[in-house]
Amino acid sequence: MDDQNKNLILATALSFLVILVWFVLFPPPEQTPPAEQPAVTASEDGTAVAPSSAASSDASGQGVVTAEEQPEAPRVAIDTPRLSGSISLRGGRIDQLSLKDYEVSLEPDADIVELLSPVGTPSAYYALYGWAPGAGLSLEDVPGPNTNWRVEAGETLSPENPVTLSWTNDKNMTFRRVLSVDEDYMFTVTQSVENTSSAAASLAPYGILARHGIGEDADLPGLKEFFILHEGVVGMTDGTLAEIDYSDMRDFEIDPTERAQAEVFQVQENGWIGFTDHYWMTTLIPEPGSPFRAAAKYDDRRKIYQTETVLPTVTVEAGQSAEVTTRLFAGAKEWESIREYQRGGVLKFVDSIDWGWFFFLTKPIFWLLHELNLLIGNMGWAIIGLTLIIKAILFPLAFKSYVSMAKMKELQPQMEALKEKAGDDRQKMQQGMMELYKKEKVNPAAGCLPILLQIPIFFSLYKVIFVTLELRHAPWFGPFQDLSAPDPTSIFNLFGLLPWAAPEPESLMALIFIGILPLLLGISMWLQQKLNPAPTDPTQQMIFAWMPWVFMFMLGGFASGLVVYWIANNTITFTQQYLIMRSQGYTPDVFGNIKSGFKRTPKDSGK
Known part of the structure; x- marks a missing residue:
């Protein structure tokens, strides 16, 4: 199994697990004075x-x-x-x-x-x-x-x-x-x-x-x-x-x-x-x-x-x-x-606002979002501006991660040779991999860290958008007049072009016929995947194929401001990763990976 794909699957699985645990366990039991x-x-x-x-x-x-x-x-x-x-x-x-x-x-x-x-x-x-x-x-x-x-x-x-x-x-x-x-x-x-x-x-x-x-x-x-x-x-x-x-x-x-x-x-x-x-x-x-x-x-x-x-x-x-x-x-x-x-x-008195577990993140995130809104005059564009600032802060870490991913791609032929040489001896193959990583100064786990760091930021921004009054009825443009509410568009109103409302957010119809923002979220995640070839393992390939669309439906009922953040984050991440990997001598074959994704077998499966 490709170590980069292992890391991506692991990071995504951890993200999904933490999201589920968050919604089950949050908030913690309150403590009251004697x-x-x-x-x-x-x-x-x-x-x-x-x-x-x-x-x-x-x-x-x-x-x-x-x-x-x-x-x-x-x-x-x-x-x-x-x-x-x-x-x-x-x-x-x-x-x-x-x-x-x-x-x-x-x-x-x-x-x-x-x-x-x-x-x-x-x-x-x-x-x-x-x-x-x-x-x-x-x-x-x-x-x-x-x-x-x-x-x-x-x-x-x-x-x-x-x-x-x-x-x-x-x-x-x-x-x-x-x-x-x-x-x-x-x-x-x-x-x-x-x-x-x-x-x-x-x-x-x-x-x-x-x-x-x-x-x-x-x-x-x-x-x-x-x-x-x-x-x-x-x-x-x-x-x-x-x-x-x-x-x-x-x-x-x-x-x-x-x-x-x-x-x-x-x-x-x-x-x-x-x-x-x-x-x-x-x-x-x-x-x-x-x-x-x-x-x-x-x-x-x-x-x-x-x-x-x-x-x-x-x-x-x-x-x-x-x-x-x-x-x-x-x-x-x-x-x-x-x-x-x-x-x-x-x-x-400011603590009367429900900042939650990650108060050390929610407070500065809200402050920055508030100041950006005062500067720009629009909360939707302020959320996108916040995303740019967060990505800029995390850029040094992301740079190291994407450089490591590019080197991993360069090492792909040597890794395949090690697999053929080791045969069924998994211990020998792992030892060979570790020696190769040490020699080339590559950290196979580097790709996980930026994704894992996004988890508390995602939760904190979700908390800010949900609990703070400043996001209530905050407009962006067109049909998006309340960024604290789910996307009001649907195929039923031609994604906001027709004057009637979309299905109620709690209804099954709203889950099926999602709005334009969740759809863009799924597409942005799917494109981000296509920076790398599909994994050769059929199970991994199926997980990767379904993952963007599962997240699309899962986040479809969330506040539209949060989905805006996630779309902006995916778009900036795609751009950063593509440019950094190119600067390191590896050009992701995005269109080739998209074409191979429509085939029954992976592009490099050899079948």
């Missing part, structure tokens, strides 16, 4: 509740408060360059929020993305704040999810105009909540209490993110539940990233004192916690340097998921006041925006 004493409880009907105890041992009380539906409650509008929505004065909940810059699809009349929705809607999703009662207070004395606030200042929440809500309890304690928002997706929530009563009071501020309607039998709109994508809880605990899938939350152990399934961990200085979907995220962010208790909780009865932050208990003496400021991120996972928030003090 559980502490739970900080939150669930109400009897499963809706969002206030914490049952504060972060200090001084706090007490069961603290069960239900976030009830009240559609007629007054509202305060939210209007920013990128957000629209409203705040319900029932609980002061931020429970209506839409993203002006993003639409749910590419249809001309598509709705904008709705991130948050109030209690009573099919998939309620909201943020609420309050105070957990401690010594000297009861639940009725502190604001919670159902408190009826009044507007003290402001009319519409915008970057220029904050809004102040207030509420006074029966003990003459006045609570205020000042909400402000920036030009992007960050809210600032300042909670204060003014104690004009005659006695000291202890209480702890908290924030809750709650979402309803996600469960094994209830689907959240937009939830992918795809095994290479993390959707669920994402948090940072003093520099350690915690990721908990929704399905894993359903496996939390039940704490009888909390009457809910919870995972709790203590943050000493810096951290945040929230929910992440494919492209959108909500995150509770206490001020840096503030210790707090974070919790992720699931109520099995009502299919409610919650994340909470509870700050340390404060004691407010009579005639004194206390204030605490936290932030809430609610918006799109744009790399530039999140990076700016990280630079502004949110610890490792």
Whole structure:
């Protein structure tokens, strides 16, 4: 067997094996910090509740408060360059929020993305704040999810105009909540209490993110539940990233004192916690340097998921006041925006994007792709530019590999002579081969390394294209208006020339009648094969004959941006290999190898 063909088969088999293993095993089991004493409880009907105890041992009380539906409650509008929505004065909940810059699809009349929705809607999703009662207070004395606030200042929440809500309890304690928002997706929530009563009071501020309607039998709109994508809880605990899938939350152990399934961990200085979907995220962010208790909780009865932050208990003496400021991120996972928030003090906020196992590759690959897109102004051409840069970086290794392959071709007559001389003595033949390689300074395994190095790069680029928002609905040209989606062309629409859609990507028809990009992928792999004569062994010949078309169908349902990369990679590899081998005195007979491939027996089989 030709050693070069052995290497190519081995490298391809390894590539295929790693791809299969990747899709079976990725991602790895998540690790979460050890559980502490739970900080939150669930109400009897499963809706969002206030914490049952504060972060200090001084706090007490069961603290069960239900976030009830009240559609007629007054509202305060939210209007920013990128957000629209409203705040319900029932609980002061931020429970209506839409993203002006993003639409749910590419249809001309598509709705904008709705991130948050109030209690009573099919998939309620909201943020609420309050105070957990401690010594000297009861639940009725502190604001919670159902408190009826009044507007003290402001009319519409915008970057220029904050809004102040207030509420006074029966003990003459006045609570205020000042909400402000920036030009992007960050809210600032300042909670204060003014104690004009005659006695000291202890209480702890908290924030809750709650979402309803996600469960094994209830689907959240937009939830992918795809095994290479993390959707669920994402948090940072003093520099350690915690990721908990929704399905894993359903496996939390039940704490009888909390009457809910919870995972709790203590943050000493810096951290945040929230929910992440494919492209959108909500995150509770206490001020840096503030210790707090974070919790992720699931109520099995009502299919409610919650994340909470509870700050340390404060004691407010009579005639004194206390204030605490936290932030809430609610918006799109744009790399530039999140990076700016990280630079502004949110610890490792960029890690909220699901970079995966190969984060040391996905992060720089995305950065380079992002910069190329800014420079070129088109993500499709940026992907091709990225391919050129990657191939340039790997060129020294590729050069050595192709030089070695050219020398192997020059040694072919001597290798055939060794085979005839050794006859059936395989050990003698191997010894002769090794001596020949050593004498001519040829490494028969050199051809494998460039192919093997492409595997983690391929996976990393696949991850980048799939998870990053910047690729969502990113156009290239013509029918290719979303590089994060599979090729929209097919023979049914004459590869994009006719105005109707191709078969659905999940259908059998789409698997059979593939688009133009997978077809070009198969052709580019087939041409790359033709740089070398077909192997003489019939089994090898059959494997080589089917390989391009197997990969063509296997990658046909992948994101079209990834297929663009693969086509560009094959084309550049073909050109490099052809030119380098020619420079070493061996001219690949591409057309001759194509012609011989249509014959029943290999060109040099001697039959």
